Amino acid sequence: MSPIKDLSLTYEALNEENTVSQGDTITGAVSFTLTKQTKVKLLLVKAKGDARVDWSEGTGDDRRSYSAHRRYFKVKEYVFAENAKVGTVLPQGTHCFRFRLQIPQGDMPASFKGLHGKIVYVLEAKLSRSWRLPSVLQTELNFVSKSFSRYGQALCPLSGLVDKKVGVLSKGQVKMSATVDREVYCPGDTVSVVAQICNSSSKTMKPKFSLQQNVEFRASGSSNLCSKNLCKIVGDIIPPNSEETISCQVKIPFDVTPTLHDCEIISVDCYLKVYLDISFAVDPEVAFRLIIVPSSHAALLPGDAVGPFPAGAVGGPSYSDFPPPAFPIAPYPVPTGPGPYGYPAPDPNSHANMTSGYNTQWPQQAPPYGFPPAAVWSSSVQPQAPTAPPLFQQETEPPTYTSLFPPSRGTGSNQKS
Structure with a gap:
């Protein structure tokens, strides 16, 4: 019967989420109880990160297996070093040994577990005795990659x-x-x-x-x-x-x-x-x-x-196989150059000209589309959004001068000077 009892491995949380990342230092302790005086060969603490995939395809003679492994890091600390001739004699009772390990820098993925593979980071304590199987204890680390900052x-x-x-x-x-x-x-x-x-x-x-x-x-x-x-x-x-x-x-x-x-x-x-x-x-x-x-x-x-469109953004890259649209999809800007058909743009603050029979009021900037709180819409209840310019406008002939400025009702010969 082994004299080693209640072997435990603990480490101090670095944050509220109890996660670790590249460059973090892990501090903790290994504790156990000995029922009698025992000669111990070594006590080792290590941290490592590995990715593995494994799956099979086909049946019978056509069945094939696929597997792969990647090692990201492995660091270890000898709490007390190996001494093959003498060993380390520990008295009966409870013992607690502290350790300190640092995760190296580098590009490493976050912890993950899936159907055909996983990415696991573990902290392991190993207590060895001569001519005996070692006592090993592992605990998983929740690793979050710092590479997310590039997004x-x-x-x-x-x-x-x-x-x-x-x-x-x-x-x-x-x-x-x-x-x-x-x-x-x-x-x-x-x-x-x-x-x-x-x-x-x-x-x-x-x-x-x-x-x-x-x-x-x-x-x-x-x-x-x-x-x-x-x-x-x-x-x-x-x-x-x-x-x-x-x-x-x-x-x-x-x-x-x-x-x-x-x-x-x-x-x-x-x-x-x-x-x-x-x-x-x-x-x-x-x-x-x-x-x-x-x-x-x-x-x-x-x-x-936060919101449907960040300020000043019009359109960004798409992961679609199709090219981006040639027309604006974000909020529509107020035109500042010549007006439609090459005529000078009217004053945005002008009022309708009731005498000439046409309106010189320039349309104000349309705000971005609103988003209804419901996830599913209905054709009977349309989203509360202003009307945007048509997606695909048809070609239209420009207006004639006479349609914009109709002639006077009287003739020049009958008008009074």
């Missing part, structure tokens, strides 16, 4: 555009542009989405929003992709030959896994897809890759980034 500037809106024919069984085409308010979010945040749809076809369609998380495992040149739908919202039917502007709010679940890009064999991404469900046709789609950071990194998101 602090990714706060511009993302936009995408798709333009395609409906299909061989129907005539016409559909155009859709979509915008999300920013790129970086924390679990529990809300993504504000605006979609502008021009249905120039003979088919009805439904707008849909889908939040999806993809986890990819890689080994030996192969990959295994696991997808999970986090949220799906379906809108009302869009009739043929119509235009709609739709706003929606999609909430990111609190238990979502943060983005993982620092591991060679495991990656985690979150995508928001805006698409149109069209019967008997390939659905047009715009996809945005969102960056999810842990709640402990919420300070990366400045206060002025």
